[in-house]
Structure formats: structure tokens, C-alpha cells
Amino acid sequence: MFKLLADYIKQAGEIDEHTLAFILSKFKLIKTRRNQILLDYHEVCKNHYFVNKGCIRVFTINKTGLETTRFFAFEGGFGTALPSLIDQQPAFEYLQTIEKSELLTITRTDFYSLVDQIPQFAKVYRHILELGFITAQKRIYGFQGFDAIEKVKWINNQYPKFLSRISNKMAASYLGLSPSTLSRIKHKL
Amino acid sequence: MFKLLADYIKQAGEIDEHTLAFILSKFKLIKTRRNQILLDYHEVCKNHYFVNKGCIRVFTINKTGLETTRFFAFEGGFGTALPSLIDQQPAFEYLQTIEKSELLTITRTDFYSLVDQIPQFAKVYRHILELGFITAQKRIYGFQGFDAIEKVKWINNQYPKFLSRISNKMAASYLGLSPSTLSRIKHKL
DNA sequence: TTAAAACGTTGCCCTAAGTCAACGTTTTCA
DNA sequence: TGAAAACGTTGACTTAGGGCAACGTTTTAA
Numbered sequence: 046m047f048k049l050l051a052d053y054i055k056q057a058g059e060i061d062e063h064t065l066a067f068i069l070s071k072f073k074l075i076k077t078r079r080n081q082i083l084l085d086y087h088e089v090c091k092n093h094y095f096v097n098k099g100c101i102r103v104f105t106i107n108k109t110g111l112e113t114t115r116f117f118a119f120e121g122g123f124g125t126a127l128p129s130l131i132d133q134q135p136a137f138e139y140l141q142t143i144e145k146s147e148l149l150t151i152t153r154t155d156f157y158s159l160v161d162q163i164p165q166f167a168k169v170y171r172h173i174l175e176l177g178f179i180t181a182q183k184r185i186y187g188f189q190g191f192d193a194i195e196k197v198k199w200i201n202n203q204y205p206k207f208l209s210r211i212s213n214k215m216a217a218s219y220l221g222l223s224p225s226t227l228s229r230i231k232h233k234l
Numbered sequence: 235m236f237k238l239l240a241d242y243i244k245q246a247g248e249i250d251e252h253t254l255a256f257i258l259s260k261f262k263l264i265k266t267r268r269n270q271i272l273l274d275y276h277e278v279c280k281n282h283y284f285v286n287k288g289c290i291r292v293f294t295i296n297k298t299g300l301e302t303t304r305f306f307a308f309e310g311g312f313g314t315a316l317p318s319l320i321d322q323q324p325a326f327e328y329l330q331t332i333e334k335s336e337l338l339t340i341t342r343t344d345f346y347s348l349v350d351q352i353p354q355f356a357k358v359y360r361h362i363l364e365l366g367f368i369t370a371q372k373r374i375y376g377f378q379g380f381d382a383i384e385k386v387k388w389i390n391n392q393y394p395k396f397l398s399r400i401s402n403k404m405a406a407s408y409l410g411l412s413p414s415t416l417s418r419i420k421h422k423l
Numbered sequence: 424t425t426a427a428a429a430c431g432t433t434g435c436c437c438t439a440a441g442t443c444a445a446c447g448t449t450t451t452c453a
Numbered sequence: 454t455g456a457a458a459a460c461g462t463t464g465a466c467t468t469a470g471g472g473c474a475a476c477g478t479t480t481t482a483a
Contacts, residue, residue, distance in 0.1 A: 080481095105375065113378040115371065128368045138375075167356065174363035179317045181370035182304065186294065186327075189302040189410050193470070213431060221378050223471050228432055269451095382440065402461060412441055417462055 046074060049121050050095050050149050057168040068159055068166055072149040077142040084140035090129035092150050096120050099146020102215065105138040114219040116180075117143075117211065123173050130156075143215065188221065196220045197230050235263060238310050239284050239338050246357040257348055257355055261338040266331040273329035279318035282345050285309050288335020291404065294327040303408035305369075306332075306400065312362050319345075332404065377410065385409045386419050 047069050054060060054068060072095065077083070083101070084090055094101060101124035103116040115138065118124025129136035130153055142148070151159075159166040187199045200207050200220060208216055208231065217227040236258050243249060243257060261284065266272070272290070273279055283290060290313035292305040304327065307313025318325035319342055331337070340348075348355040376388045389396050389409060397405055397420065406416040 107379055109379075111379045113375070115374060128371055131364050131368070167360075171356075171360065171363065174360065174367055175320050178363055178367045178370060179320065181367060181374065182317055184374060185304060185370065186302070190296055190298075190300045214429090224431075225433080225472085226470055229470090232432080403459090413461075414442085414463080415440055418440095421462080 046097070047072070047149070049097055053095070053121065053123075054165070054169050057172045058165055060165045064163060064165060068163065071155040071159060072151045075148050075150055077146045077148060079143065079145050081142050082139060083142065083148075084126055084129075084136055084138075086137060086139055087135045088129075089133050090126040090136050090140075091153050093123060093125045093130060093153065093156050094118070094140075095123050095149040095151075097147040097149055099142055099144040099148070100210070101146070101148070102141045102143045103138055104141065104215075104218065112218045113221075114215055117219070127177065143211070193220075193222050193226055193230055194233075196222065197227070197234065235286070236261070236338070238286055242284070242310065242312075243354070243358050246361045247354055249354045253352060253354060257352065260344040260348060261340045264337050264339055266335045266337060268332065268334050270331050271328060272331065273315055273318075273325055273327075275326060275328055276324045277318075278322050279315040279325050279329075280342050281339050282312060282314045282319060282342065283307070283329075284312050284338040284340075286336040286338055288331055288333040288337070289399070290335070290337070291330045291332045292327055293330065293404075293407065301407045302410075303404055306408070316366065332400070382409075382411050382415050382419055383422075385411065386416070386423065390423075 050072065051065060051069065054065060074097070077099070083092075083094070086106070096118050098120055100120075101118040102114055103118075103124065103126060104112060104114040106112050116124065124140070126136040126138050126140055128134075129138075133153075156170075160170045161167075183203075187203070188196060191199060197208075197220065200216075211219070213228055213231075214224050217224045220227065222230075239261065240254060240258065243254060263286070266288070272281075272283070275295070285307050287309060289309075290307040291303055292307075292313065292315060293301060293303040295301050305313065313329070315325040315327050315329055317323075318327075322342075345359075349359045350356075372392075376392070377385060380388060386397075386409065389405075400408070402417055402420075403413050406413045409416065411419075
């Protein structure tokens with residue numbers, strides 16, 4: 046049950062079994078349904094989630110009702126409303142499992158206690174942040190100056206299973222396209 | 235000369251004068267010209283820069299010759315090609331001072347030594363990453379589903395001096411607009 | 424289990440924003 | 454300091470992709 050998470054932690058640096066077990070003891074398994082909301086728009090985020098199975102989507106809805114997907118966390122990755130978790134302001138975004146999922150969750154308090162007390166876990170957090178930053182950068186990089194076809198090729202390249210795993214609507218809202226445009230392009234490719 | 239940087243470090247947490255002085259001793263002042271390139275496209279990034287005066291622009295040019303600006307670092311902020319600095323791969327982006335600038339620079343080696351040896355500096359790095367991540371997120375957030383006018387209002391809101399300080403061309407390449415469109419919108423507002 | 428709601432795809436039309444070009448202004452650098 | 458290059462602005466034209474609607478399919482939930 047903790048294998049994926051243990052691997053994730055180990056990859057950030059050497060760690061003894063005892064410390065690892067202590068870290069893991071702070072995580073709790075939760076099972077969620079398809080389309081279950083983990084965090085509502087106006088809530089302050091209090092948990093970090095590691096995806097053991099399934100997928101977390103981070104998305105928002107603006108005043109005109111347009112839905113925008115910011116991020117997907119798949120098996121073996123962390124997902125949360127990080128800005129809200131960091132500064133404890135309302136999230137202004139939703140967290141949702143878009144498939145039946147198994148998540149390992151840790152409270153914000155426990156998470157930052159581990160960061161402050163256990164140097165190896167500080168490294169893990171550093172790794173999460175570095176990866177998050179690079180991912181966000183790549184996305185800006187990947188999107189600016191790309192037309193619709195290039196965006197779709199880009200996502201196929203970054204994560205080949207993306208379009209078959211994610212619904213047309215959510216994929217479109219991630220890529221910044223209308224569902225109809227994405228549908229037409231998939232047909233064309 | 236080190237005042238801004240010292241303030242930046244102090245804001246991440248309590249620090250004694252001696253440790254602070256040790257950290258500062260690793261930074262070196264460099265003065266740069268307008269439009270001076272600090273890092274070339276295929277180079278691996280070896281330095282982190284703190285902007286004391288002036289402005290660093292991070293940008294890239296794709297195969298069709300289109301220039302895209304990823305980030306501006308102004309006075310009191312850090313700027314570098316962070317993905318390249320982290321993983322020591324070629325940057326595929328440029329660093330440039332777009333105004334006559336004064337930068338406090340530290341080598342990658344010294345930077346990560348400080349991160350590993352001095353807990354307070356690890357906090358500074360954590361802060362840089364958290365801020366970078368949130369900034370990148372806000373930008374994706376701010377841009378998706380926005381039309382040209384909304385983007386311009388957004389940037390005026392985020393950083394009111396932006397359009398007067400940054401050239402039309404660079405501002406357009408940051409906002410993902412053509413220079414003509416940005417020019418027309420500025421006229422309209 | 425089934426009625427209702429949501430989704431995917433496609434056609435038609437429209438509009439926001441890009442391209443290109445012209446021209447005056449500003450910046451560069453030899 | 455002055456010629457050349459780059460930039461900003463504006464007009465005329467073009468086009469990528471969004472909006473809307475229709476309709477069949479899939480999903481939801483009572």
C-alpha cells in the first residue's frame with residue numbers, strides 16, 4: 046500500500062527504515078469515487094495527497110462559467126491546491142478525483158512538521174516544489190505560441206495516454222481549447 | 235549594496251548576523267548593460283541572480299522564430315533559468331538584462347552548498363520555489379480563458395508599472411499577444 | 424432499470440486576433 | 454554623430470478556432 050510513496054521518498058535521497066516508517070505513519074489511506082470533490086472553491090486547503098491509484102484534477106471555474114484545468118496528478122505523484130496549502134488562503138480552485146481513486150493523505154500540520162523536523166523529508170518537499178515549478182514552466186513554454194494542433198501533439202508527446210485517459214471535455218479545458226476544436230483535431234490526427 | 239538581498243533572506247526566518255554575513259559573502263556584484271545576454275540558449279545555467287537594480291528577462295525563441303517571454307525578475311527578486319540550474323541540462327532559454335542592471339550573483343555550487351549546510355538558507359530556497367510555483371500557477375490561471383483585453387487588465391492589476399516599464403514587444407511576448415494587438419488594446423484602454 | 428442529464432462529434436457561421444505592409448520614431452553602434 | 458536597424462502604431466485583410474445547435478451515445482442517480 047505504501048510502496049509507491051516509499052519509492053517517491055527514497056528517490057529524494059538515502060533514508061533509514063525507521064525514519065521512513067515514521068514518515069509513512071503520518072499518511073492515511075482514503076478511497077474516493079469518480080468525480081468526488083476533495084476541496085471546494087472557497088475552502089482553505091488542509092491536506093496534501095499522494096496518488097496511489099487513480100487521478101486528481103485541479104481545476105477552477107471563472108465568473109463566466111468557463112472551466113479551466115490546471116493540473117492532473119496521476120499514480121505516483123503528489124497533488125493538492127499548493128498555493129492555498131502554502132499560504133492558507135481560500136483555494137479558488139477545486140480538487141477532484143476524476144476516477145475511483147486511492148489516495149494517501151497527510152494533514153498540512155503533519156506535512157510541514159515533517160518538513161521542519163526531518164531533513165530527508167525537507168528534500169522530498171524540495172523535490173515536489175522543483176518538479177511542480179518545472180512542470181508549470183514546461184506548460185507555459187509548451188503552450189505559448191502553439192496553435193491547437195501543436196498543443197495536442199505536445200500533450201501526446203508529454204504523456205501519451207493523456208487523451209485516452211482523460212475525457213474530451215477535461216482534456217480540452219487543460220489544453221485551453223474548446224471541446225469541439227479538440228474533437229476535430231483528434232479526428233484529424 | 236546587500237540591503238535588498240539581506241531583507242529577502244531575513245524575511246524567510248530569523249537569522250543571526252554572522253550566518254547572514256557568511257551567506258552574503260558568497261554573492262558577487264556584477265553590473266550589466268541593457269540587453270546584455272547572461273545565458274545563451276544552449277548553455278547550462280551555472281548561476282543564480284538576485285536583482286539589486288534593473289530587470290532580468292527569461293525568454294526563448296522557437297523554431298519559427300517566435301519569441302516568448304517566460305518571466306521577468308525585478309528589483310528584490312531572484313531570477314535564473316531554474317530548470318537548467320536544477321538539473322544541469324541545456325537551458326533552451328535565454329537570460330537577459332533588459333535594462334542597465336546590478337545583479338548579485340552566486341554560483342550554483344555555492345548556492346546548493348548553502349542550501350545543504352544552512353537551514354535558514356534552505357528556507358530561502360524553499361521560499362524561492364514556493365513563490366516561483368505560485369507565480370507560474372497564477373499566470374496559467376490568469377491567462378487561460380482570457381481574451382486579449384482581459385490579459386492586459388490582468389497584468390495592469392498584477393504589476394501596474396509593467397506596461398510603462400517593459401517594451402511593447404516584450405510585453406506582448408509575455409502576454410501571448412502580437413505587438414499590434416497589444417498596441418491596439420493599450421490605445422483603447 | 425430507466426428517465427434525465429451530461430458528453431462527444433459534426434456542420435455552419437462569426438469574430439477576435441494574427442499577418443502584412445507602411446511609415447514615423449527611437450535606438451544602436453561604428 | 455549619423456546611417457541603419459529595430460520598434461511602435463495603424464489600416465486592410467485573412468483565418469484559426471470559438472459559439473451554437475442538432476443528434477446519437479454514455480453516464481448518472483433515484
